[in-house]
Amino acid sequence: MRDQAEKLRQIIDNLKLRQAVSQENLPSDIGKKQAKIITITSGKGGVGKTNIAINLAIALSEMGLRVVILDADFGLANIDVLFGMIPKFTLVDVIHNEKNILEVLCEGPKNIKFISGGSGVEDLIKLDKNQLQKFVTNIALLDKISDVVLIDTGAGLSDNVMSFVMAADEILLVTTPEPTSITDAYALIKMVSHRDKEKIIKVVVNRAENENEAIDILNKLSLVTEKFLSLRLHSLGYILQDEAVIKAVKLQQPFSLSFPKSHASKFVREISRKLIETKRTLPANGNSGIKGFINRLVNFMNT
Numbered sequence: 001m002r003d004q005a006e007k008l009r010q011i012i013d014n015l016k017l018r019q020a021v022s023q024e025n026l027p028s029d030i031g032k033k034q035a036k037i038i039t040i041t042s043g044k045g046g047v048g049k050t051n052i053a054i055n056l057a058i059a060l061s062e063m064g065l066r067v068v069i070l071d072a073d074f075g076l077a078n079i080d081v082l083f084g085m086i087p088k089f090t091l092v093d094v095i096h097n098e099k100n101i102l103e104v105l106c107e108g109p110k111n112i113k114f115i116s117g118g119s120g121v122e123d124l125i126k127l128d129k130n131q132l133q134k135f136v137t138n139i140a141l142l143d144k145i146s147d148v149v150l151i152d153t154g155a156g157l158s159d160n161v162m163s164f165v166m167a168a169d170e171i172l173l174v175t176t177p178e179p180t181s182i183t184d185a186y187a188l189i190k191m192v193s194h195r196d197k198e199k200i201i202k203v204v205v206n207r208a209e210n211e212n213e214a215i216d217i218l219n220k221l222s223l224v225t226e227k228f229l230s231l232r233l234h235s236l237g238y239i240l241q242d243e244a245v246i247k248a249v250k251l252q253q254p255f256s257l258s259f260p261k262s263h264a265s266k267f268v269r270e271i272s273r274k275l276i277e278t279k280r281t282l283p284a285n286g287n288s289g290i291k292g293f294i295n296r297l298v299n300f301m302n303t
């Protein structure tokens with residue numbers, strides 16, 4: 001009985017979403033608007049990417065933006081663990097044309113939607129032109145229902161992660177004060193700079209002991225990057241080490257919901273304000289929004 005009610009609710013939710021994206025119901029500007037795609041990444045693992053993705057999404061949503069999180073950490077379930085839910089379908093079902101993008105969207109808290117990347121999108125490069133076109137048309141619906149798409153990646157410099165990094169409009173790079181985390185972050189910046197000198201890289205220092213430590217790292221990283229790679233980093237700020245984060249992870253809840261008054265929640269709200277401050281620079285060829293993103297992603301995967 002409960003299963004049936006749940007199913008019915010999902011069908012209704014899906015219908016509502018479909019209605020929301022059908023052209024005739026859209027205010028004239030929304031249909032034309034494209035989502036900003038931000039990939040959250042790091043050189044070293046375990047630095048707080050997933051926590052930042054979720055809590056940033058909540059802060060942006062509270063500012064009135066429509067946010068979708070794509071969990072592109074294909075090895076491990078990540079976002080769903082922190083949301084305390086298990087998605088039935090994943091992006092792989094969309095790639096194989098078994099579900100449409102609206103059917104794989106899960107409802108998170110505060111009106112956030114999230115999509116599980118599933119076991120991997122390597123399948124994407126196996127699609128022929130026709131199948132890829134279908135996928136792109138389908139996923140392009142995200143432009144109509146979101147203002148920001150946050151992509152949570154696994155750590156490291158693997159080809160897969162780098163494709164998501166290079167395809168995004170902006171990169172949000174997370175590091176901790178640990179020397180290995182900083183050097184790995186720099187290695188990632190170096191790889192990005194070799195591919196694209198104009199890429200927007202925004203940096204957050206997480207788990208800092210104090211403000212001075214965080215600012216010192218942001219300054220040094222910016223200086224070295226500018227001097228040796230001729231690339232300008234954008235400092236987004238920092239989040240201090242905060243027990244509230246650890247407690248919330250254990251509760252499988254986003255810290256900004258369980259502990260909205262915590263330091264970490266305050267810092268995340270600050271970062272979210274800075275994140276949307278910078279004016280959007282569209283790629284010169286107008287290849288923007290989710291369609292442009294997928295095109296670039298497949299390009300990078302193929303090279």
Ligand SMILES: Nc1ncnc2c1ncn2[C@@H]1O[C@H](COP(=O)(O)OP(=O)(O)OP(=O)(O)O)[C@@H](O)[C@H]1O
Nearest residue numbers: 045046047048049050051155207240241242245249
């Ligand atoms: N500001 C913080 N204060 C205290 N602990 C933190 C903070 N940020 C992250 N942590 C701790 O670090 C752990 C790892 O965080 P998270 O899972 O978000 O990292 P990640 O970069 O997504 O990891 P992975 O590379 O494995 O995907 C959390 O479970 C939490 O215990």
Ligand SMILES: [Mg+2]
Nearest residue numbers: 049050073078
């Ligand atoms: Mg993670």
